[in-house]
Amino acid sequence: MHIAEGYLPPEQAAAWFVVSAPFVVHGSRALVRQVRADPESKLLLGAAGAFTFALSALKIPSVTGSSSHPTGTGLGAVLFRPPVMSVLGGIVLLFQALLLAHGGLSTLGANIFSMAIVGPWVAYGSYRMVRRAGGGLGPAVFAAAALGSLATYGVTVAQLALAFPDPMSGIVGALAKFGGIFAVTQIPLAISEGLLTVLVVRLLSRTSGDDLRRLGLLRPAAEVRA
Amino acid sequence: MFALDIAAHTGPWRNRHPAEKALLALGLLICAVALPAWPGALLSGGAAAVLLAAARVPLVVVLRAARVPLLFVVTSTVPLLVSMPAPARLAIDPASLPVAAQTAGRSVAALTCLLLFTATTPLSDVLPRLHRLGIPPAVTEVAALTYRMLFLLVESVRAVRQAQAARLGFRTWRITYRSLAGQAGAVFVRAMHRARRLEEGLAVRGYTGSLAVQVAAHRVSVPFVAATTTLLGAIVAFSAGLVSPW
Numbered sequence: 389m390h391i392a393e394g395y396l397p398p399e400q401a402a403a404w405f406v407v408s409a410p411f412v413v414h415g416s417r418a419l420v421r422q423v424r425a426d427p428e429s430k431l432l433l434g435a436a437g438a439f440t441f442a443l444s445a446l447k448i449p450s451v452t453g454s455s456s457h458p459t460g461t462g463l464g465a466v467l468f469r470p471p472v473m474s475v476l477g478g479i480v481l482l483f484q485a486l487l488l489a490h491g492g493l494s495t496l497g498a499n500i501f502s503m504a505i506v507g508p509w510v511a512y513g514s515y516r517m518v519r520r521a522g523g524g525l526g527p528a529v530f531a532a533a534a535l536g537s538l539a540t541y542g543v544t545v546a547q548l549a550l551a552f553p554d555p556m557s558g559i560v561g562a563l564a565k566f567g568g569i570f571a572v573t574q575i576p577l578a579i580s581e582g583l584l585t586v587l588v589v590r591l592l593s594r595t596s597g598d599d600l601r602r603l604g605l606l607r608p609a610a611e612v613r614a
Numbered sequence: 615m616f617a618l619d620i621a622a623h624t625g626p627w628r629n630r631h632p633a634e635k636a637l638l639a640l641g642l643l644i645c646a647v648a649l650p651a652w653p654g655a656l657l658s659g660g661a662a663a664v665l666l667a668a669a670r671v672p673l674v675v676v677l678r679a680a681r682v683p684l685l686f687v688v689t690s691t692v693p694l695l696v697s698m699p700a701p702a703r704l705a706i707d708p709a710s711l712p713v714a715a716q717t718a719g720r721s722v723a724a725l726t727c728l729l730l731f732t733a734t735t736p737l738s739d740v741l742p743r744l745h746r747l748g749i750p751p752a753v754t755e756v757a758a759l760t761y762r763m764l765f766l767l768v769e770s771v772r773a774v775r776q777a778q779a780a781r782l783g784f785r786t787w788r789i790t791y792r793s794l795a796g797q798a799g800a801v802f803v804r805a806m807h808r809a810r811r812l813e814e815g816l817a818v819r820g821y822t823g824s825l826a827v828q829v830a831a832h833r834v835s836v837p838f839v840a841a842t843t844t845l846l847g848a849i850v851a852f853s854a855g856l857v858s859p860w
Contacts, residue, residue, distance in 0.1 A: 433759070
C-alpha cells in the first residue's frame with residue numbers, strides 16, 4: 389500500500405525521510421562492503437532488485453473482486469536479509485514511483501519506512517522466531533510473508549493517522565478510521581501473500597535448490613521439502 | 615516497457631538534459647507540496663498539466679498511470695470526511711471538508727508534477743547521474759542492473775500469465791494460486807539465470823568491479839532553465855501573496 393505523491397503534509401514527509409535515512413545508509417554501507425569483497429555479488433543484487441520489482445506484477449485475486457499485488461517484503465527479507473532489503477526496497481520503490489507513478493518522491497521516505505524497513509524486519513524476525521521454535525520452512529515463510537505484509541499495512545495506517553488525527557478522538561480515532569477502511573483489502577491480502585509465498589518457496593526448493601542454498605535459505609543438501 | 619517510460623523515450627523532450635527536466639518538474643512538485651494548497655498546489659498542478667500537453671505526452675498514458683494513485687487518494691480521503699466522536703460511532707463532519715479538499719488537491723497536483731517528470735525523462739538518463747548526488751557508485755550500479763533486468767522479468771510474468779490463462783490456469787482459487795506461484799518461481803529462476811550469465815560474460819571480459827556505461831551528453835539549455843526559474847519564482851511569489859495578478 390503506497391502512500392500517493394503529495395498526500396502527506398510537507399513536514400511529515402520530510403520527517404519520514406529523516407527516520408528512514410539511518411537504515412538506508414546502514415544498508416548502503418553493507419551493500420558497498422559486500423560488493424567490494426565480492427564484485428560479482430552486484431549482479432545477484434541487481435537480479436534480486438528486479439525480482440522484487442517483478443513480484444509487484446503478480447495479480448493476487450482480492451476479496452473485493454478486483455486484484456492486488458504482493459508487497460514482496462516477506463520473501464525478499466527471507467531471501468536477501470533486511471539490511472540489503474532496505475536499499476533494494478528503496479530502489480524498487482523509487483522505480484515504482486518513476487515508472488508506474490505508484491507512491492511518489494515526496495512520500496518515498498514514508499513508503500521506504502513501511503515497506504523497505506519495518507516490513508522486512510518484521511518478516512525476518514518472524515521467520516527466525518518460527519525457525520528457532522522448531523517450525524518448518526513452510527510455517528516460517530508463511531509467518532514472514534503474512535506478518536511482513538500486515539506490519540507494512542499497520543505502519544502505513546499509523547503514518548496516515550499521525551498526519552491526519554481525528555478532530556474528536558485524535559490519533560486513536562484516526563487509526564481506527566484508516567485501519568478500518570484499508571483492512572478490507574489488506575488483511576485478506578496479507579493472508580494471500582503468506583499462502584502464495586509458501587507455494588513459491590516450495591516450488592523453488594524443488595527447482596532452484598542450489599540458488600536457495602547460495603542465498604542461505606536451505607542448508608547444504610538438506611531441507612528439499614518445505 | 616512501461617507506458618510512461620515509452621512516452622519518455624519517444625517524446626519531443628527526450629534529448630533535453632535530465633537536470634533541466636528535474637528542475638522544472640521537481641521544482642513544481644516541491645511547490646505543490648510545500649506551498650499552501652490554495653493557490654500553490656493549484657498553480658503548480660495546473661502548470662504541470664499544461665507542460666504535459668506541451669511535451670506531447672498522450673492523455674491516455676497520463677490517465678492510465680494516474681488510476682492507481684487516484685484510487686488511493688479517494689479511499690484515504692473518505693476517513694478525513696468523517697469524525698469519530700465515540701468508539702464505533704462515525705459522523706460526517708462538514709468542518710473537515712477543507713482539510714480533505716486541500717489534501718486531495720495537493721496530492722493530485724503533486725501527482726501531475728511527478729507524471730511530468732516520469733513521462734519526459736527516461737530512467738536510463740537519470741541513473742548514471744545519481745552518483746553526482748552523493749549516492750555510492752555501488753548502489754547506483756545495482757539500481758542500473760535492476761533497471762536493465764526488470765523489463766525482462768516483468769515481460770516473463772506477462773508471458774507466463776498468458777500461457778497459464780490459455781491453459782485455464784485461473785479457473786479456481788486453488789489453481790490460481792498454483793499459477794501465481796509458478797509465475798513467481800519462473801521469474802526467480804530467470805533472474806538467477808540472468809545474473810549467472812552476466813557474471814560469466816563479464817568474467818571472460820576481465821571484469822574489474824566497475825560497470826561504467828556511456829552516457830549520452832546533453833547540453834543544458836540556458837533559456838529553458840531561465841524560463842523554469844521564472845515560472846517557479848512566479849508561483850512562489852504569487853502563493854506567498856507578494857504579487858497580485860491585477
